[in-house]
Amino acid sequence: MACIELNEIAHAYVRNPAGESDYAIKRIHNVWDDGGAYALLGPSGCGKTTLLNIISGLVTPSRGRVLYDGRDVTAMPPEKRNIAQVFQFPVLYDTMTVFDNLAFPLRNRGIEKNEVIKRVHEVAEILDLTPFLKKKAAGLAADAKQKISLGRGLVRSDVAAILFDEPLTVIDPHLKWHLRRKLKEIHEQLKLTLIYVTHDQMEALTFAEKVVVMYEGEIVQIGTPQDLVENPEHTFVGYFIGSPGMNLLSCTLNGNVAHIDGARILLDQKTTELGGKARGKLELGIRPKYLELSSEPGKNGVPADIKAVEDLGSYKIVTLTLAGKTLQAKLPEGKPVPGGTAWLVFPPQWIRLFADGRLVK
């Protein structure tokens, strides 16, 4: 068990980084609590895997320190850190049986024979691998193989954290769900710190207690799934989380009214006060599911043209243009959609303001 602290980490793969853009990791400074289940979420190329490899020790950061329970491990190789890593594709020792695969990390560390047998059987039991112990690992299905990779991490009693690098990429969809649940069970049972890298937001939101969103080599937000949906701290989080993502409209403020190229949207008192303090380029954000649509102007309605309606079975996605900008609204299945022009209502409590990309708060 350990809490992992990243102290002012930066990493560049090139030897003499010239500028910001050479850094795969720009600046990361945070603490991963002992026993937490974290998902590291971000688009391809944002530095997730690099960060994971820095934590496990496969990559030594250009700058900064990695601390396990306050102990500096920055210079330590991965085998000296009490950490396990599961990779995108199952890594197996093909010529060995499942038992030998699981026993391998223990034998390498000179653990006594009876202890090895005991631990391997315990872990095989947890992962439902007991029937396969005597089989060759090479002949098993992808999900069993990935469980063996995971088992090689669990089998070591000293393991503080298990790192996952998109481990379900090669697993069939119906088994993904099963394995994800298995992971949750293991987390509850063993109270290990789990860090799970993925670019799939569904996977991140269902797996993790806390989701860490990365964007261009930086962490832009750490929060519960609910935080990410309701209070994205960065326009990127708003846009990336949710399907479809948050509607973002550049605007100017005039008292309690936001002007979007002539369209007027009323703000509540709290947002107005926040808006007054904001500096920089302002954007107004609202989640598609909070937008209301009606065929009557109503009290605060803003006229918009309906461009397309997609019926996804349990809900509809309506694409509209408002003062030349495209928006999306997510409506419940039963609700009728007016044709041509509709009136959009922006519920003030769900409106968020962003200044230069950051949430105004």
Place this chain on the structure above:
Amino acid sequence: MEKWENNKAWFLVVPVLAFVAFSALIPLMTVVNYSVQDILAPGESVFVGTEWFKKVLHDYRLHDALWRQFLFSGLVLLIEMPLGILIALAMPKKGWGVSFSLVTLALPLLIPWNTIGSIWIIFTRPDIGLFGAAINSLGLAFDHTRRPLDAWITLMLMEVWHWTPLVALLAYAGLRAIPEMYYQAAKIDGASAWSTFRYIQLPKMRGVLTIALLLRFMDSFLIYAEPFVLTGGGPGDATTFLSIYLVKIATGQFDLGMASAFSLIYFLIVLLLCFVFYQVLQNVGKGARI
């Protein structure tokens, strides 16, 4: 599926069939034809049945050549396979060193085979050869034209120099194809360098090493040009391998019938051994018995 009445598509295979027939089947059948006849003069032959085969099987010089051949191929594989793998493991993985070592390794493979024999004749000459003269000046008698052991040493050196690069290149290709993840996982599992080699690199190289082994076995078992140029099969019969003996029978004594019978047996031995090697390597460590 509906079966086609008109199978004209088969005509498209005719060119290939014709080509294979001319390049392999017809020559092979000619050999079969010769092997059951005694050619007395051009256009004059007698059918002799299996007589040549019986004679070949009881020829003690051929038996000696066969054992010599097995010894030679065995030594070649024992030296070249491990050495090739070691070279591949030691080769650089990136930078200018990669192309440098690849080109250097490939050089012996680009030289015509009988030129290699000539190079080594000069290299090992006891009077002026760099190697031969150097060994002799150390006080060790060395002469591959007179001493059988020296002839063997020279041949082995030449063979290893010539063909180990092929094994190394194949093994290197196999190593480069292993994803980085495997090494990372092995590191995290605390595997030693030996375990990494034994449980990751070696199993992942199975395919290329099978090819290397088969190629090296076949080539060394059929070796002709280099010993022919270097030693001519001597001293005595010390380096008379199967193909050298075969050519002696065929063109030296002009015993075409016996040479043909011999060729067929030779061919079958190579085919059988390749099949055995292939089967063993495909199944080893794969859990086929479980």
